Amino acid sequence: MERRMNQGDLVPIPFVFEQPCPIRDVLDRIGDQWSLLILEVLAHGTMRFSEIERAIGDISKQMLSKTLRRLEEDGFVRRTLYPEVPPRVEYELTDLGRSFLVPMKNLIAWANANHRAICEARDEYGAKGAGR
Template sequence: MEMQDQPCPIRDVLDRIGDQWSLLILQALAQRTLRFNQLSREIDDISRQMLSRTLKRLETDGFVRRTLFAEVPPRVEYTLTELGRSFLSPMQALVEWADTHHAQIRQSRRQARDIASDS
């Protein structure tokens, strides 16, 4: 495969982890292994369908490991893989940056909205 046939690495990765839910799921799993319902409670505004879909994508990309225990009823746990853990440091830097600059960004949005409404 030629280089131009491969997706841009930055876009390819950020498209997957930069969605609305992936970072929240990874942040929740940074603390400990969780079951589906525990994750659902940790991220209370995510639908069960979206949680399931996002977990599958994170598993496909190698960030999360899903373990099924053959019990009655079956038990499924989610944990970060080595790759997922390696992302925690850059993710935390992004979270801290967003937290530090959130008020400034919101102010800029308000100013832009005010200018647009005056036009």
């Protein structure tokens, strides 16, 4: 358990997590519509904003910017601003972001392998529901 100190106290107190459930906390952040796609694109190396936008295709600039900020906030992505004219900004995965690629690729492989079965189950469920 992480610890922090109260000011003036010598007694460590437990770190208070905003979301006490690690699974829910992580899935809430990376389980949105765009985060996994951005992480998968950045798995290929350092990229500029416009390169990420082109690689994904149907994401708005605003949503890409918001999602990159959240991934940076959570430590998955590093943003580097180069003091040039015009300024250059690059994005890359951190060690934490690269460590997430293994379970992410397993999830992608599972989804690809089981997508047909899931769609068939939905169709069956829908057919049952229509006759209820």
